[in-house]
Amino acid sequence: FPELHAAVPGLPLASSRVLPGIVLRRDFAAYCPSDGELRALLVTEPLRPALTAPGVEFVVDSEGRYQASLRWITRRIEALMKRLQSSNVKLLLSSVKQEEVVIYYAKLYGVSVVECLSSEEMALISEITGVSPYAAFGDNTDREITETAVVTFCQPLLLVSKRCVHIGFSSVCAFQPHCLILCGPVDGVNEQHAAALQEAFTMLQRVFKTADQ
Numbered sequence: 740f741p742e743l744h745a746a747v748p749g750l751p752l753a754s755s756r757v758l759p760g761i762v763l764r765r766d767f768a769a770y771c772p773s774d775g776e777l778r779a780l781l782v783t784e785p786l787r788p789a790l791t792a793p794g795v796e797f798v799v800d801s802e803g804r805y806q807a808s809l810r811w812i813t814r815r816i817e818a819l820m821k822r823l824q825s826s827n828v829k830l831l832l833s834s835v836k837q838e839e840v841v842i843y844y845a846k847l848y849g850v851s852v853v854e855c856l857s858s859e860e861m862a863l864i865s866e867i868t869g870v871s872p873y874a875a876f877g878d879n880t881d882r883e884i885t886e887t888a889v890v891t892f893c894q895p896l897l898l899v900s901k902r903c904v905h906i907g908f909s910s911v912c913a914f915q916p917h918c919l920i921l922c923g924p925v926d927g928v929n930e931q932h933a934a935a936l937q938e939a940f941t942m943l944q945r946v947f948k949t950a951d952q
Contacts, residue, residue: 740937742863743918746929747898750922760907761867762896762918763860767904768837769845769852770895771829778887779830779906781861781872786819786831787812787838816840820848826884830893830906834861834872851893853904864888869911 745762747754823831831837831845831852845852856864865871868888889909896905898920910916919936923929 740933740940742857742859743916744933744936745898745903745918745920746926746933747901747920747922748924748926748929749899750924752923752928752932754920754922756920758896758905758918758920759916760892760905760918761860761863761916762898762920763853763856763904763906764901765853765855765904766902767851767895768854769842769850771846771849771851773829773849773851773893776909777829777890777893778827779832779868779890779893779908780823780828780884780887781832781864781870783834783861783872784874785835785837786833786841787816813840816844817847820844820850822884823850824848826887828884828887830890832856832861832864834858863916864908867908867910867912867914867916 743761745764823829829850831850833852833854834856836854837845837852842852861872870886870888873884873886891907891909893904893906896903908916921929921932921936923932
């Protein structure tokens with residue numbers, strides 16, 4: 740329930756509504772409008788390739804070699820974004836913050852990015868789509884991209900002054916997610932209404948479970 744409702748203070752209760760899909764309460768790190776169905780990739784690690792493995796010291800003995808290392812990183816990231824573009828992956832959903840160079844090339848190749856998703860949000864998206872987060876790309880940019888989620892729409896959503904991300908997924912299960920936009924004059928009223936609704940849903944779950952048995 741916490742991932743499937745958004746409380747919006749400062750509006751009358753009558754402004755509350757139900758939206759298809761899910762609402763992520765954060766803004767795009769990069770937004771590239773796209774029409775029609777697209778693919779999304781879930782990641783849990785930075786996409787910027789590391790110059791060395793954990794526990795290995797990396798020594799740069801000249802400015803020239805340092806700049807060469809940065810160019811190598813840039814080429815790797817650009818190659819990755821080209822592969823995403825060719826695979827119709829136009830949305831990255833990341834549980835970590837990506838570096839500016841990743842955001843730059845994402846914008847350049849038409850890939851929207853949403854960062855800092857919680858573990859609960861990532862788990863919910865995985866449950867809806869049946870897709871697991873993609874392992875770190877590291878040095879292997881030629882690795883096949885197999886697990887991508889089908890996204891039916893992806894667009895900004897403004898809730899009063901809060902910029903959010905509204906996404907529709909093609910569900911692989913009977914669960915078709917919808918998000919409750921719960922409006923109220925102040926936070927306290929919204930919290931009361933949210934708690935009451937959650938209790939009502941919990942009661943309905945118990946009733947249907949008993950009926951099934």
